Amino acid sequence: MRLIMGQVHRNVLALASSRSCFVIGDHLPFRMLSLPRASGFHQTAWRGSQTVEDSGSTLTLASLEVQSKADYVKKERVPQSKADYVKKERVPQSKADYVKKERVQRTGGPKASSRDSAFSVKPKKGSTLSLKPAKSALPKPPVVKKKLKIDEALFSASSFEELGLPPLLIDRLNKEGLTSPTEVQSASIPVISQRHDAVIQSYTGSGKTLAYLLPILSEIGPLKRAREQGNSEKRSGIEAVVVAPSRELGMQIVREVEKILGPDDKRLVQQLVGGANRSRQEEALKKNKPIIVVGTPGRISEISAAGKLQTHNCRFLVLDEVDQLLSFNYREDMHRILEHVGRKPSTSSSSHILGPLARRSDRQTILVSATVPFSVIRAARSWGHDPVLVRAKSVVPLDSITVPRPMLSQGDPNSDSPTMSVNQAAVDSLPPSLEHYYCTTKAHHKVDTLRRCIHALEAETVIAFMNNTKPLKDVVFKLEARGMKAIELHGDLGKLARSTVLKKFKAGEFRVLVTNELSARGLDIPECDLVINLDLPTDSTHYAHRAGRTGRLGRKGTVVSICEESEAFIMRKMRKQLGVAIKPCEFTEGQITVHKEEDVE
Numbered sequence: 001m002r003l004i005m006g007q008v009h010r011n012v013l014a015l016a017s018s019r020s021c022f023v024i025g026d027h028l029p030f031r032m033l034s035l036p037r038a039s040g041f042h043q044t045a046w047r048g049s050q051t052v053e054d055s056g057s058t059l060t061l062a063s064l065e066v067q068s069k070a071d072y073v074k075k076e077r078v079p080q081s082k083a084d085y086v087k088k089e090r091v092p093q094s095k096a097d098y099v100k101k102e103r104v105q106r107t108g109g110p111k112a113s114s115r116d117s118a119f120s121v122k123p124k125k126g127s128t129l130s131l132k133p134a135k136s137a138l139p140k141p142p143v144v145k146k147k148l149k150i151d152e153a154l155f156s157a158s159s160f161e162e163l164g165l166p167p168l169l170i171d172r173l174n175k176e177g178l179t180s181p182t183e184v185q186s187a188s189i190p191v192i193s194q195r196h197d198a199v200i201q202s203y204t205g206s207g208k209t210l211a212y213l214l215p216i217l218s219e220i221g222p223l224k225r226a227r228e229q230g231n232s233e234k235r236s237g238i239e240a241v242v243v244a245p246s247r248e249l250g251m252q253i254v255r256e257v258e259k260i261l262g263p264d265d266k267r268l269v270q271q272l273v274g275g276a277n278r279s280r281q282e283e284a285l286k287k288n289k290p291i292i293v294v295g296t297p298g299r300i301s302e303i304s305a306a307g308k309l310q311t312h313n314c315r316f317l318v319l320d321e322v323d324q325l326l327s328f329n330y331r332e333d334m335h336r337i338l339e340h341v342g343r344k345p346s347t348s349s350s351s352h353i354l355g356p357l358a359r360r361s362d363r364q365t366i367l368v369s370a371t372v373p374f375s376v377i378r379a380a381r382s383w384g385h386d387p388v389l390v391r392a393k394s395v396v397p398l399d400s401i402t403v404p405r406p407m408l409s410q411g412d413p414n415s416d417s418p419t420m421s422v423n424q425a426a427v428d429s430l431p432p433s434l435e436h437y438y439c440t441t442k443a444h445h446k447v448d449t450l451r452r453c454i455h456a457l458e459a460e461t462v463i464a465f466m467n468n469t470k471p472l473k474d475v476v477f478k479l480e481a482r483g484m485k486a487i488e489l490h491g492d493l494g495k496l497a498r499s500t501v502l503k504k505f506k507a508g509e510f511r512v513l514v515t516n517e518l519s520a521r522g523l524d525i526p527e528c529d530l531v532i533n534l535d536l537p538t539d540s541t542h543y544a545h546r547a548g549r550t551g552r553l554g555r556k557g558t559v560v561s562i563c564e565e566s567e568a569f570i571m572r573k574m575r576k577q578l579g580v581a582i583k584p585c586e587f588t589e590g591q592i593t594v595h596k597e598e599d600v601e
């Protein structure tokens with residue numbers, strides 16, 4: 001047993017019990033109790049992923065609606081008028097492309113989707129029809145959901161077969177139209193299958209959920225790989241616990257598991273999210289005998305403390321959005337979960353002396369997030385056996401990772417201000433396909449600017465973020481008053497209302513979802529082509545997670561932050577911390593005007 005002590009400055013998570021105490025965080029005085037490493041890092045995991053990456057089989061993405069370039073050219077709408085040609089103008093990519101205050105007719109990001117309108121038929125606003133029947137006489141038009149192009153580059157060259165997934169599971173994936181793994185899935189599946197504890201880090205929307213679900217479902221449940229006779233592990237009860245910080249994310253993961261298990265076996269996953277009826281959840285646990293539970297920390301620990309959730313035999317513990325789950329708010333519930341899941345109660349005297357870590361079973365701990373600060377690496381080291389960090393193209397032992405020295409942002413070589421240091425965790429979480437802008441306006445003009453922005457970018461599925469709950473309703477009211485269908489989503493709504501809102505928004509019944517931080521993590525709405533910050537996020541990590549609601553799975557996406565003139569410096573700071581171009585712009589006459597940075601500094 002080792003005892004390590006250090007200095008603490010912020011982000012403290014204290015997990016304390018009578019027998020153990022962990023304190024973790026970035027630059028924190030922390031105490032960590034851990035067992036000696038059983039063995040060195042098994043190179044097999046690394047080799048496994050290398051082999052996978054080296055394989056050069058061709059992709060089959062048709063079922064993912066990934067279009068080849070040729071398809072696009074074929075299907076693209078033939079320009080009808082001069083205006084159409086203007087719309088197709090290229091968006092400036094480099095600084096050189098920007099002419100001072102050049103007026104740019106936007107064609108990147110959302111416009112790419114409107115270019116795809118050959119597939120989705122978007123009625124042109126203001127187009128004249130000779131015979132226009134009264135509104136009430138019209139049958140309700142079906143909501144035509146647009147399809148955004150997926151960037152093939154996100155997908156790995158390997159196939160699910162090459163990753164060694166069992167045939168039954170591959171069949172189910174194919175039935176769901178999933179034919180090729182993404183890069184992070186290619187890297188994670190062999191590592192988890194080889195029983196490594198792992199931290200999975202990859203940018204938002206890159207497929208991290210299946211990156212851990214697929215290797216788990218290869219080992220448990222009806223789709224698992226067949227074992228040689230005499231080599232089958234007999235387990236009963238819950239074999240995997242997945243923890244997520246919000247009900248929405250929890251339910252989204254449940255649906256993903258249900259989708260893979262298929263209609264006959266979907267009862268084998270049980271949601272344990274807060275806000276839902278607890279006794280019904282407990283009854284379902286008894287009746288359905290699930291093999292996997294997915295829930296929020298509070299509800300899981302509540303039911304576990306009541307003795308209604310037996311997880312001692314559990315083989316997998318997944319913490320999705322781990323950096324958020326390790327925040328102070330969740331400390332007590334997370335402590336209980338970490339103490340109980342996959343830990344057999346022991347009466348041996350040695351375990352009493354050594355504490356709960358000595359009682360560890362062969363539970364695999366998998367920590368997942370787009371943003372992995374060093375505090376998570378520390379936590380993973382203390383909880384895992386030879387844990388590894390898995391990213392899209394690399395697998396490294398956590399022991400080889402050292403505390404990062406703050407990097408100064410480019411263009412600021414002489415600055416030693418800590419605020420100017422690059423937030424590497426946030427940088428790594430940003431999908432490369434995003435475009436970022438900000439514009440300034442007076443506070444009372446923000447909603448109008450939002451509306452003009454949506455029109456100028458021709459965005460069809462928009463998520464607008466604010467910092468507080470109260471003003472959301474007002475924004476919805478103002479947008480609706482201007483003829484734009486909008487709906488609010490926040491934690492004060494009941495569980496049913498929250499899921500109804502999401503369902504309607506996903507179905508295209510509303511163009512704008514006005515929400516708060518609740519929706520910033522994990523929410524997967526593939527059609528979202530524009531994220532708006534109506535209030536600036538508190539830091540670059542929050543910016544990155546909000547931004548990640550668009551540009552999912554290699555699609556195009558645009559992020560626009562609307563702020564007051566006095567806040568513009570925050571955007572410039574954010575740009576340096578994130579290492580991306582966040583371009584100043586304004587929206588006038590239905591167009592976006594991109595400014596040169598010097599114009600506004």
Ligand SMILES: Nc1ncnc2c1ncn2[C@@H]1O[C@H](COP(=O)(O)OP(=O)(O)OP(=O)(O)O)[C@@H](O)[C@H]1O
Nearest residue numbers: 180181182204205206207208209210370522524553
């Ligand atoms: N191999 C695949 N083929 C096609 N689609 C996939 C594949 N893997 C995942 N997806 C889809 O990609 C989308 C994004 O996946 P997911 O939500 O797991 O991303 P994520 O990396 O967890 O994002 P976040 O960090 O925001 O939580 C989902 O709609 C998911 O169904």
